[in-house]
Amino acid sequence: MSQTDIPPVLVTGATGRIGRVVIDQLLDAGVPVRALTRRPEAAATLPAAVEVFTGDLTAPETLDPALNGAGAVFLVWTAPPRTTEAVVERLAAHVRRVVFLSSPHRTPHPLFQQPNPVAAMHADIERLIAATGLESTVIRPGMLASNAPAWWAPAIRAGGVVRWPYGAAESAPVDDRDVAAVAARTLHRDGHVGGDYVLTGPESLTQAAQVGLIGDTLGRKIDFEEITPDEFRSLWKGTAPGPVVDMLLAAWSAAVGQPAYVTTAVADILGTPPRTFRQWAADHATAFTQGS
Ligand SMILES: NC(=O)c1ccc[n+]([C@@H]2O[C@H](COP(=O)([O-])OP(=O)(O)OC[C@H]3O[C@@H](n4cnc5c(N)ncnc54)[C@H](OP(=O)(O)O)[C@@H]3O)[C@@H](O)[C@H]2O)c1
Incomplete structure (x- = not known):
C-alpha cells in the first residue's frame, strides 16, 4: 500500500x-x-x-x-x-x-x-x-516518567531540597x-x-530513588526531605487542584512498601525493552536545569 x-x-x-x-x-x-x-x-x-x-x-x-x-x-x-x-x-x-x-x-x-x-x-x-x-x-x-519535571524541577533548579511526601512509595x-x-x-x-x-517502565523505584537518579544525571546529590501529607497540601495549594493532590496522596500512601506493578507489555509489543528512568532522566536533564 x-x-x-x-x-x-x-x-x-x-x-x-x-x-x-x-x-x-x-x-x-x-x-x-x-x-x-x-x-x-x-x-x-x-x-x-x-x-x-x-x-x-x-x-x-x-x-x-x-x-x-x-x-x-x-x-x-x-x-x-x-x-x-x-x-x-x-x-x-x-x-x-x-x-x-x-x-x-x-x-x-x-x-x-x-x-x-x-x-x-x-x-x-x-x-x-x-x-x-x-x-x-x-x-x-x-x-x-514525564511527571517528574512538574513535581521536582522547581526545587532542583533552585538547587534546593526536594520536599515531598511518601518518599518510600514505589512506582515503575x-x-x-x-x-x-x-x-x-x-x-x-x-x-x-x-x-x-x-x-510500565522496567523497574520498581521509590520516589526518593527517582530523585536520586535525576541527581546522578546532573552530577550532584539532591537532598530529599520527607514531608507530611498536610505540608504537601499547603505547599501545592494554588499549583494543582485539591482533588488531584488528594488523589496522588492516596495513591502514594497505598504504594508504600509495595513493589510497583511491572509489565512486559512494552517489550512484547515493540520487541525492544522499555527505557529505564535513568535513561529518561539523562535524555531530559535540561528540564531540571533550564526554564522557570
Ligand atoms: N500523568 C500520568 O502519569 C498519566 C498516567 C496514565 C494516564 N495518563 C493519562 O494521559 C492523558 C494525558 O495525556 P498527555 O499527558 O499526553 O496530555 P497533555 O500533555 O496534558 O495534553 C492534553 C492534550 O489534550 C488536548 N485537549 C485538552 N482539552 C481538549 C478539548 N476540550 N478538546 C480537544 N483537545 C483537548 C490538548 O490540546 P490543545 O490544547 O492543543 O487543544 C493537549 O494536546 C490523560 O487522560 C491522563 O489521565 C496520565
Missing part, C-alpha cells in the same frame, strides 16, 4: 505529551497524520506533513471535518466528561478504529486502586467505545516515548484489535 492509499490517523491530544510523539512515530511509519487542536497557533510546532484541524472535544460537531475520511483515531481525553458519549458516537460514525489512552484502573495494585475521578471517566469512555462497533485498543500507562515510571511508540504501533499495525495493555 502506498502512503496515499493509507487513510489518515486523527491524533487528538496532538499538542500534548503523548500525542505529539505519536505523530512523529506515525509519520516515521509512513502513515498520514491529522492533528486535532483547539489552538491552531500551537500547530506551528507540529511537523509540516501533518494536516491540522481545529476542534474541541467539548463541542462534538467541530470534530466532523477532522473525522471525515480518517481511518483511525488516537483518543486522549483531558477535557471535562460531559460530551464523551456524543464524541464516541461521532467516532463510530466516521472511523473504523480507535486507540484510547486510558489508565490502569483495572489493575489490582494499590497504586491504581484509590478513588480517582479521572479513572472513573476513563472507565466510562471504555464502556462507550465497547458498546459501538469500533475496533478498539486500550493502552494504560502507569506513572509517566514509563517513558512517554515508549507509550507513544506502542500507541502508534497499535494504530497502524494489525493484531491489536481488542488489545488492552498496561504499560
Whole structure:
C-alpha cells in the first residue's frame, strides 16, 4: 500500500505529551497524520506533513471535518466528561478504529486502586467505545516518567531540597516515548484489535530513588526531605487542584512498601525493552536545569 492509499490517523491530544510523539512515530511509519487542536497557533510546532484541524472535544460537531475520511483515531481525553458519549458516537460514525489512552484502573495494585475521578471517566469512555462497533485498543500507562519535571524541577533548579511526601512509595515510571511508540504501533499495525495493555517502565523505584537518579544525571546529590501529607497540601495549594493532590496522596500512601506493578507489555509489543528512568532522566536533564 502506498502512503496515499493509507487513510489518515486523527491524533487528538496532538499538542500534548503523548500525542505529539505519536505523530512523529506515525509519520516515521509512513502513515498520514491529522492533528486535532483547539489552538491552531500551537500547530506551528507540529511537523509540516501533518494536516491540522481545529476542534474541541467539548463541542462534538467541530470534530466532523477532522473525522471525515480518517481511518483511525488516537483518543486522549483531558477535557471535562460531559460530551464523551456524543464524541464516541461521532467516532463510530466516521472511523473504523480507535486507540484510547486510558489508565490502569483495572489493575489490582494499590497504586491504581484509590478513588480517582479521572479513572472513573476513563472507565466510562471504555464502556462507550465497547458498546459501538469500533475496533478498539486500550493502552494504560502507569506513572509517566514525564511527571517528574512538574513535581521536582522547581526545587532542583533552585538547587534546593526536594520536599515531598511518601518518599518510600514505589512506582515503575514509563517513558512517554515508549507509550507513544506502542500507541502508534497499535494504530497502524494489525493484531491489536481488542488489545488492552498496561504499560510500565522496567523497574520498581521509590520516589526518593527517582530523585536520586535525576541527581546522578546532573552530577550532584539532591537532598530529599520527607514531608507530611498536610505540608504537601499547603505547599501545592494554588499549583494543582485539591482533588488531584488528594488523589496522588492516596495513591502514594497505598504504594508504600509495595513493589510497583511491572509489565512486559512494552517489550512484547515493540520487541525492544522499555527505557529505564535513568535513561529518561539523562535524555531530559535540561528540564531540571533550564526554564522557570
Ligand atoms: N500523568 C500520568 O502519569 C498519566 C498516567 C496514565 C494516564 N495518563 C493519562 O494521559 C492523558 C494525558 O495525556 P498527555 O499527558 O499526553 O496530555 P497533555 O500533555 O496534558 O495534553 C492534553 C492534550 O489534550 C488536548 N485537549 C485538552 N482539552 C481538549 C478539548 N476540550 N478538546 C480537544 N483537545 C483537548 C490538548 O490540546 P490543545 O490544547 O492543543 O487543544 C493537549 O494536546 C490523560 O487522560 C491522563 O489521565 C496520565
